[in-house]
Amino acid sequence: MTGEFAIAVHALVFLSYKKSTLCSETIAKNVCTNPARIRKVMAKLKKGGLITTKEGADGGYLFEKDPHEVTLKEVCEATDTCPVSSAWRSGDMNCECLIASGIADVMDGIYEDLNEACKEKLKSISISDIEQMIFKRN
Amino acid sequence: MTGEFAIAVHALVFLSYKKSTLCSETIAKNVCTNPARIRKVMAKLKKGGLITTKEGADGGYLFEKDPHEVTLKEVCEATDTCPVSSAWRSGDMNCECLIASGIADVMDGIYEDLNEACKEKLKSISISDIEQMIFKRN
DNA sequence: ATAAACTGTAACATTATTTAGTACAGTTAA
DNA sequence: TTAACTGTACTAAATAATGTTACAGTTTAT
Secondary structure (H helix, E strand, O other), X not given: OOHHHHHHHHHHHHHHHHOOOEOHHHHHHHHOOOHHHHHHHHHHHHHOXXXXXXXXXXXXXXXXXXXXXXXXXHHHHHOOOOOOOOOOOOXXXXXXXXXXXXHHHHHHHHHXXXXXXXXXXXXXXXXXXXXXXXXXOO | OOHHHHHHHHHHHHHXXXXXXXXXXXXXXXXXXXXXXXXXXXXXXXXXXXXXXXXXOOOEEEOOOOOOOOEHHHHHHHOOOOOOOXXXXXXXXXXXXXXXXXXXXXXXXXHHHHHHHHHHHHOOOEHHHHHHHHHOOO
16 A cells, blocks of 8 residues: 555545644644655645645645545545555566466456455545544544 | 565466476476575465475475365465555654554554455455466457 | 745655575485 | 475665655735
8 A cells, every 4th residue: 555545544634633724744744754745645635626725825735525425445546546556467478378478467357356345445434434543542 | 465476376376287396497487587586485385385395306396285275365375465555654653643643553454454355355266266267368 | 016835746866675686505306 | 426406595686665855836915
């Protein structure tokens, strides 16, 4: 799972909790990374319609949706996160052996199935759920 | 998903198909990697009880189980593969903010849930299934 | 108008992780 | 007793993830 997904969830929970417009630097401090990285992730969330932004002085990011309605599946998709993937492909397309030439595609299909299973699970978790999990911790 | 998982599945399918003892070099050629890497993966499969080995001259790896009975979940576990994981943790344990200090653990719990979901899926796929998928491809 | 405080994005640097390759001790079979 | 293996450690190379710097473009407040 890419770090961008964790950043996106963290930022949304933080925005939802603070209920105000926050700039990339404020979010970066809480997430523990740099503002540029936050802006990159937030730009994706904006494109995905999960947040709005206010440019100019005193601007920043605003979460106006109902945290009960926003699921981690949406966050996952907005951030182009593939829960399961593998860059490495075994075998060789041009090999005459059917196994060597065909298995990589079969494996990719399996990774895709696993992704779907993950997204199904993520669909059942909302930003509000995460908030509750955090505050119930002691 | 780590490359080791793909290598393990590929090797098992290959062994199952060839029905004979194969050495690391033969498997490496088919998988398209180097023999040392194959040996590292196969050592894990042996430890997991999925294959047997024969050392010495004319030795190698032997798959004696029923390919219908060996599932990808077992392969996943034998190779210590975590389908979903993330090394990067947002926030800071020592921060007084509950969100910053608590969200990383919550996210880890979610990754763990996703892992379980993946393994459940992998449990339904056998080595024999993979073989069939490959040979049905045209 | 214009300065200040932002976002969006590109370019580059650094660090971490994965994969590849080499080497060799230990094992077995002929 | 030699040849062909596995098991494993160590190092190198390639790739991917993260951090950093910089700056153009936008809006607000004065």
